[in-house]
Amino acid sequence: MKKNTALFNILITFMLLSTCTLSFAEDSAPESEVAGDSTAIQNTTSEDNNSVDKVYIIPTPQASRISALENSLKIRRLTHQINILEANEEPFLTLYQPSLTSSTQGCTIILHSDNEHPDWPDAVAPLRNSLPKHSWCTISIEVPDITKRAEPVSTLIETKEESGPQILELPNQEMVFARIIATMNKAQNDGVEKFTFLGYKTGAAYALNFLANNQTTAEALMLIDIETPSTITNYNLAQQIRKVPQPILDYYVNSNAGSNQFATWRKQAANQRTEAIGDFIQLDSVPDRVTGKKSKQLLVQRVRGFLKQNTSQIDQRKTLPSVKKGLFYESP
Structure with a gap:
């Protein structure tokens, strides 16, 4: 009897639990539907977030660099x-320094290196600030970056060594050449001859290639530690010297066998010029640097001396002022 009673109680308990479970499921159905709507909202939000994530901010290192330069100035x-x-309907920055003497020899247009700016401290700033003291105005031009941020640097270059001068085009060449011409036009309008x-x-490299293609635009060319963009070969760039x-002035750092070979090719190309003036x-x-003196000061001296000896100079000697004898002698 007790066993039957216990079995009956278990059966009743099981039926009650089943009823409760079914009731909970039924009562929870609307909440589940609401939960489903909430999930959809979350998914929509997630999709919206994904769409926002896909709007990447493109870094503009050159614009930031130029802005920092302007703030510094x-x-x-x-x-x-x-x-x-x-x-070409695109603005660019130049830095102008007038001659600081009474007679102006002319103007030196300065082109900085890749990922730098027109007042870069290594060589550009010392030269653009020092030459005006020696009768040369200077205009330093913003040059567009060759290597972009997060862009892989190509190490594959052509290895052909042609026997004669070739048509050579540098990265951003059209833009850089247009900037040089616009700068020269502005300077000529201001009286620079x-x-x-x-x-x-x-x-x-840009300065060399520009003068090789525009041979009557300048009186002299100064190459300071010339470097070849990765899209061309050192040999091909050196051949442009044959056209100038x-x-x-080729002032360079002989730091390894590669730079020495590049320098040799430039020297050979210069010797092959048929119409050199x-x-x-x-x-x-390197020998300048081992003297213990400041390399920037020596660089300025080299450039100044080259300009003085290799460009037509305006006679800057002034007539002596008339001397009043009363300043030195007693009146009779």
């Missing part, structure tokens, strides 16, 4: 040097 109260010009070109590293008849002067900067 503002702090130093040098904003009067900034001159915004336009080439004579130009020289000075380039630093990849800026020197003007005096050339000036010397090719190649100087290794």
